[in-house]
Amino acid sequence: MKRLFACALFAAASLSHAQAQTVEAGLYDVSGTNLDGSKYSGTARIKLTSETTCSIEWKTGSTESVGICMLHEDAFAAGYVLGDSVGLVIYQVKRGGVLDGVWTISGEDGAGTEVLRLRK
Template sequence: MRKFSLSLALLGLAAVPAAAQSIGGTYTVAGTNFDGSSYGGEATITLTSETTCAIHWETGGSSSDGICMRNDDAFSAGYVIGRAVGLVVYKVQEDGSLHGLWTIAGKEGNGTEMLTPN
């Protein structure tokens, strides 16, 4: 019985959920703007602790930088684009991709964004 319990415990450790995996790295960006038009580019996430990070986007001919944080399968980032403050909230998927919604202060509505690990 003890071997069986130990085997189950080890099996449980091998099945670490996506939320426990690192999200640092480079991602391909695919998104939509407020008007539904699409954009693409690249994002780089640099870990600064187990839960916090810095994020840099190169999309649609512009770049922006922000801070980010992860809590289980929730991942959010605050950023500045031009003189406006923005917010994006992603859900971390089991395949490591991030699916989210973003907005900019003073604007109505939101865009969508998916980050796919490279």
């Protein structure tokens, strides 16, 4: 009985791991809304630094920002610096290289939205 339980537990853990989403390194197209509701677009480049961490650089219009990021299951989060402010973005990892997120900046009210789509 113990052996059967251990095999079932191993199978469940393997299945759960196989279903985990991943984020690929590369160039992404960015589309989003600012805190005031205006739209923006640009690119983001993700470089993997381990199985769960990465660096990310955004270029949207004349604005550039850099940050660190982390993947956990289907959540992908990044902390970044924009001028003198610190920001946070949280994405849901979706199939097909799509990251669907919300973001904010320290000292500001509200949240913006952002979608990253991997260029293939």
